[in-house]
Every structure is written in C-alpha cells, then in structure tokens.
Amino acid sequence: MTTTNQAPVHPRHRLDGHLLNPVRFSIMAALDRATTLGFREVRDAVEVTDSALSKQVALLETAGYVAVGKAFTGKTPRTSLTVTREGRTAWRAHLAALQEIADPS
Amino acid sequence: MDNQNSISPAEARTLLDTADRLSRRAHESARWPYVTFILALGTVTSFGTLGMGLTTGSAFGLTYVGTLAAFFALIVFFAVSIRGRAAFARSRRWTTYIASWFVTYGAAIAVVAWAHGSVLWSGITSGAILAVTMACASYEARR
Secondary structure: OOOOOOOOOOHHHHOOHHHOOHHHHHHHHHHHHHOEEEHHHHHHHHOOOHHHHHHHHHHHHHHOOEEEEEEEEOOEEEEEEEEOHHHHHHHHHHHHHHHHHHOOO | OOOOOOOOHHHHHHHHHHHHHHHHHHHHHHHHHHHHHHHHHHHHHHHHHHHHHHOOHHHHHHHHHHHHHHHHHHHHHHHHHOOOOOOOOOOHHHHHHHHHHHHHHHHHHHHHHHOOOOHHHHHHHHHHHHHHHHHHHHHHHHO
C-alpha cells in the first residue's frame, strides 16, 4: 500500500493568468451578471479608453472567454460582448481562488 | 502571465468587492429599460387580450385599438430608452423571456379567435401572460 504526501497547493496557483490583468478582470466582472453588454456600456463601467478596451477584449476573445458580436443599427455599428461558458467557468474558478486567499479558514 | 504573484488576503478581498460592485453597477445601469419593458408588455397584453376575449362590438373595438396603441407606445419607449446601447440585444436570456411571452400571447390570441367569450380560457391564457412576464422581470431584477 502506498501513500502520497502532496503538499497543499496555495490557491494563488489556481488564479487565472488571463484575469490577473486589472482591465480584463473588470471586463469579466462587468459581464458577470448581465452576460451580454454593449461595447460602450462595458467601456463606461470599466472606465478605460476605446482602444484599451478593444485590446483587452481581443485577448479575452482569443482565450475564448468573451464572444464579440457585430451588428448594425442603420449605418451605426454596434458591438456586443457576451461572456462564454468557458469564460464563466474560468471567472468562477478565479473568484473561488480569490475567496480562498481572502478567507483561508 | 505570472501566476506566482502573491496576493494578500486584503488584496483578494478588495478584488472580490470590486468585482461585485462593478458587476452590479454594469447590470443595473443596463437592465432597467428591459425590466420595465417586459413588465409593461405583460400587463398591456394580458389585460388587452382579457378585454378582447370577453367583449363584443364597439367595446371589443375600443379594447383592440387601446391595446395596440399601448403596445406601440411601449415599443417607442423601449427604442428611445435603449438608444445607442446594445445590452442584452442578443442574449439568450432575453430571447427566452420574449419567446415565453410570445407563446402565452399566441395562446391568448387563439382564445380570442376561437373561444371568444370563454371566461375560463381567457382568464387562464391572460393570467399566463401576466405570470410569465412577472416571473421573467422578477428573475432579472433579482440577478
């Protein structure tokens, strides 16, 4: 009979690398309850410039955490951001790790 | 990205508070026209179909025109209040809310057309519209 003695893993190792960036963290937080928001609504909530938001949204989209939708209202383009199932799972795991760090007991 | 960054318990609590605050603020600023719209849609179409199902002649005509007028006024309100914003525009949740309303509304219109004057069926279908839309609005308001 063998026993394995594994050292407990600190919850910081379970933090999601994509979500350590404060802007990406805020984007995911803004989308958490609403699920889908317009680009401008996310920009206003996160309080960053359009270009900074676009850059971080592209990274989240590449990671599969956010889906970007494009539509037109008349001639005006409308961009919507939707948190994906994968993104929600990662976000929940990230929050759980933070919760463990905040309250280790 | 470096996962080895040490985050202190105090920093983690701050991040959790920030996430919760941001999430609530973003949702609250975007959802009120939608919650108002679905509540009003349910009320207008529920009482409208009930009235149409139980009246005849000029009373029916007045109820029909009144319901249509209220419905179009509601569409105008909604279009104006969400102008420039795309929140929930393609969300699965809102598609489900509207689909649920549409199914009950279709049933109520079917009663108006084929079981006109039936208090029981008019009550059931119009009540279903009200119940479904109130449930959707309550669910969204509590998120």
